Amino acid sequence: MRRLLRNQKSNKFFGRFFTYLFLIVLSIIILYPLFITAQSAFNVSNLAAFTLDWHMQWTLDNFRQLFSQTLYLTWFKNTIIIAISTMIIQVIIVTLAGYTYSRYRFKGRKNGLIFFLIIQMVPTMAALTAFFVLGLIINGLDQYWYLTLVYVGGGIPMNTWLMKGYFDTIPRDLDESARIDGAGHLRILCQINLPLAMPMIAVQALWAFMGPFGDYLLAAFLLRTPSNLTVAVGLQQFIANPTNQNISLFAAGSFLISIPIVVLFFFLQRYFQSGLTAGGTKG
Template identity: 40%
Template sequence: MSRRKAKNGFRLTLSYIVLVILAISAVYPALWVILGSLRPGKSLYSKTLIPSSLTFEHYRELFTSKSYLFGNWYMNTLKISILSMLIGIFLTLLTSYAVSRFRFRGRKTALSTILVLGMFPGFMSMIAIYLLLKEFNLLDTHLALIIVYAAGAPLGGTFIAKGFLDTIPRSLDEAARIDGASNFRIFIRIILPLSRPMLTYMALTQFVGPWVDFIFAKMILRSKEKWTVAVGLYDMVSSNTNTNFTLFAAGAVLIAVPITILFMFLQKFLVEGLTSGASKG
């Protein structure tokens, strides 16, 4: 018995050590960037983690300097991310609801196609998408990014959403149909309220993807005033003549703010959805 307690104690201690190491590995770089954004000068290098003096000059410079359009880039990214998230969630929910609740010809083929397409990296289709957008005169527009981000959402989220919708009892649908509810009314009044845990996950993933994307946004957007934050920050430090890394760190901190707020806000709804989304008999 004592040997088992000692073994369990060793495992528990080892688990805590690993968790502490992982926590330090995750927190230390983020803390360095945050403090670096408050450090005077242009270099991120410092002999100490905490700078001798703190300044918010870099944050002010981001929005006042004529060399950068950070405020414009920030609003562009926010608009693209929010619209892509809303449209992408809507398309994913419709797709997953159809394959979860209905049986139709070609259903298995459609699921297999979505599964196979989801295995390929998105950048493999960038050239084809670029040529397609060029034919429709959508290059250098935010609409092009929104369409591509939203249209690609069902490829990554359909199976996750379908798996969750399969857990919702079909007896709820049948009871609603007896009362005369249509499929759309069932979807709006029953399926969506019970799907809040899944919706929170989809909202986070669909928002974060466009918010931090650089490759596709860099390829599509050409005008400086239409850039997203990721493209704009890259331009800050891409040339040898511009090495203002403390300004870059300030921009990186501002990028993390919406993601953090979104996660903290949706976390409450995640817990609420898990507790209130049960089927009551």
């Protein structure tokens, strides 16, 4: 008996040890490049490459130069507008589509889901020409609204599948109980299912908001005017010339990108857990 207890304690110890070891290694892999970027953003000298210097001189001049001598604030504003628009439109469409595919049976439902999977298999590179030609036809090149629609359309297929899968986990007994009490389709959606689906809706909102900040390919392909660029495309200009790269400005701009994403994450964090219990009882 003692030997069995000793073995259980030993297995529990090694399990925890390797779990924490894995988390520590993973944290180092994630935080190390972020630390280098942050340090480069506050470095007094113009770096030729990202380096880790423990004896560097700290300064805010890179941020002052970024705001006063570049179009960074304009790029930042453009990205915020596109990100918020993409988030709102995509979350609404994906939520309604996922709920429809999960709760209702209609003609073409299976084929529609299969079509979403097929569309998702097409890489972005293969669709660039189609996006460009479509933009020419509808006069959407160098326009925020067109890039926003491209982002929304690209996020619908797979995110609809994810949202449908989440709605599938919500018991249908809650819907039936609400119908017995006289609730209609809209009330069941708004008062029963949406509160329970808030964790996935919050995740969808965060993903949709982050997309325009990190995307370079589509924005560089569809936007032309320097004042209409997004942050990712604008920052690339600082390192585009191999003989005259400004790593410090690039790092400073990259550091500021994380601020709205972090703010939105902390704002949505409460919904990650609150949705697990909200709406579970009939009002």
